[in-house]
Amino acid sequence: MRRRSFTGSSIAALAFAAALPALAAPMGTDDARHLLARTGFGPTTAEVREFAMLSRDDAIERLLAGTRTTPVTPAPAWAAETGPLRPTPAATATADDRKAFQQEQARRGLEMRAWWVQEMLATPSPLAERMTLFWHNHFVSSQQKVRVARLMYAQNAALRANALGNFGTLLHVASKDPAMVVYLDSVQNRKGAPNENFAREVMELFTLGQGHYGEQDIKEAARAFTGWSIERETGAFVFRPRLHDAGEKTVLGSTGRFDGDDVLDLLLARPETSEFVVGKLWQEFVSPTPERREVQRIARTFRASGYDLKAALRALLRSPAFWAPEQRGVLVKSPVDVVVGALRQLELSPPDTRAFALVAIGMGQNLFAPPNVRGWPGGESWINSNTLLARKQYLDRIARNDAEAPPATMKTISTADAMSAAPETAMPETPARDAAPAPDATGANAQAARITRGVERGLRSVRFDAAAWLARRDGATRDARLESARKLLLPIPPQLPAAADADAATAVHALLLDPAYQLR
């Protein structure tokens, strides 16, 4: 990698700006770090250097222009399967069939989690992954209920394809997504026997937000959504006209023979929807407490654009609040931010990311299995003594890895271990059709021990050389390089005093263990 000193790049940036006076001034490293930390996972020194030379507006345009709609990491082999969802129909399956099915889906589930962590590490467009994760936590489905891994994978791909596209399209796609149709019981929603689960959540959690609809709107909308189902032979969405209630419905004051798509369009026509979505984006990118007037202003832009998500994000990232000095470091990192961000910032590339997906579960974030339809509540609730210590344990572990024994591959985690790795990862509104048989008492403890060993081996597979890493930071002197490292790793000054004359490993370790590292 080409190295440039801090002063060198600053001079280069200034010269660049001077040569092109029409361009706005380069924003510099602090702003670049802030923008990248909020829109990606743990900015690297290389990224900060590159963005520091751009103006804020140019940097935002660069981010928005470069968003991917497909992953760069090859999908697991089974993801493209299109056959029956279950090898044996539920009616004729034996207990052994069911167990084999469960174990296979659990194995795929862990593979899929590791795949996503790998994609977050490898992507040239961290913003696309952050938005995919944002939508995963908005249009929630969980493998704990959906069971079939390939449906969860397909949902992830659909969310990524539309993550920065049009919200209206995304709403229609996510609502009819097969995993969603299973997760919110649309398959049970039939003419004459409505199931209100999806109708309620689409209003409360996906579009309007609480208080902008009534119980009668839910009942009527549920009728409109009848007939939505999935084809068990292919796993595809299917509309079954004979199960659809084609009668007249009144939803939010409009009356007609609505079907499901009509109701989604009614929801999109309400201004509350744009404000609800912008409010959530504000909490993801700006601060825990949305400013009402700003949210309304950005929501107007969002509506005027016909729900173009890039227009909303552009307005959000250009808002004064996003750049305000007092808003730096006010967001709590998610477990994924900590796990992926630390690997990126320390420039570590694990050969196998399964252990890192499991580590995030230990911190309270089981990808593909949010705790319920509301998703992870996030913010301060990410942090309690257990999860904070799990974060510190992880950071301590990878920061100290230079003195460890040679890495071993992780072979012991198998079959059903992954799904039950976290005792309280999920509690869907209704349980899986066939919950895996509970392991016997000693089996449960043995399984937990196996997972612990597997994680330990996985963590040992990355080796962090603090001295070499520190030498690659910008700065002419050791103190300057340490200052660059501090500004890279922490959004605000350290909360704990630095030890005098610490060696490189101790100094970097102290930054990672500082409370400020938990913020972005």
Add this chain to the structure above:
Amino acid sequence: MNAMNRRRFLRSLASLPFAPAVAGASFGLASPVGAAAGVDAASPYRKLLVVVELKGGNDGLNTLVPYTDEAYYALRPKLAIARDAAVQLTDRVGLHPSLAPFLTFWDARELAVLQGVGYPQPNLSHFRSIEIWDTASSSDEYIRDGWLTRTFAKRPVPASFAADGVVVGSNDLGPLAGDGARAIALNNPQQFLQRAALAQPAAAATNPALAHILKVETDIVQARAHLASVQAFRTEFPANGFGNAVKAACQVIANPAGVAAVRLSLGSFDTHVNQAGTHARLLSELAQGLVALRSALVELERWNDMLVVTYSEFGRRPKENQSGGTDHGTAGVHFVLGGRVARGLYGAQPDLGALGGDGNVRYTLDFRDVYATVLDRWWGVDARAALGGRFAPVAFLRA
């Protein structure tokens, strides 16, 4: 530890007449504070509360079986517990067979069974209903902090305690949520102590997120100073998740520095499909775990200072569904155990012949009456202040 906390510490230490030690405890790396502190004899919180959450909505009707009620057998053609299989407590009701170990408590007059526990305008969503239970709110009222957090904010737990509350085996803090209480979440004390050295208290925070993190760090540091001993028990704990949690809870409780409350959880009781096997297993884990808890607390000579209360977001629908399971319901059955419990049935078994329009029972005992009993009669703290209303204590405690 910040200056304020240290002052509170020293003051509370000075007020201690002696520093009790627990026989058989090994103090390991105990700090001077941990070794010297003890349960503040003057505090109401020297009496311990253990709450056990039955996650997912436990089926009350098959937990306490109305084995003489024809309506029960009509509603549950597949799932009903046969009269002969029920562990009969009275001439009307009996326990699920998996709860047979509870007979030990019943015979020792240490078990109260609460029937029809619920609240008006019940919400059938898991997360909203458990939020109502955790925060002791009304159906249409939204409160941020848990009911125990609010209690401890109004009537503080002595600073000499290791923590206000300890949550074992769960990342959600439930009734201990909110920054008004020192709540420690852990899976087992050894792991907690191994990791706790990574936490350090720091100076004042510049924003709310940082303030929260620093508060958690401070709580860890303080708990670590007090939880430095890990007790060995003669009691054998069941080798499953709930058994592990009970063991961890007992190790926490065994420390000389107190905790006011412990929260355990077990689940998932969300038995929409093929309920019978799952329910039998979960109730068996519950019973064996609580028997071990009693045994360990007797070893510590703390059983008489201990109250165990179960809770769950709702009971389940009386009429079984087409999948061999039951759907979300309203009121349910709960247990209170402890050395000072007045044995008996409280509340009324809901009338299965008079179900509401949605097929669910009407509650007969408000869960906040149960909380009020814990606050007023067990701890002797002001229930009205913490619960934000007047609720009627239930007579399940001996004077």
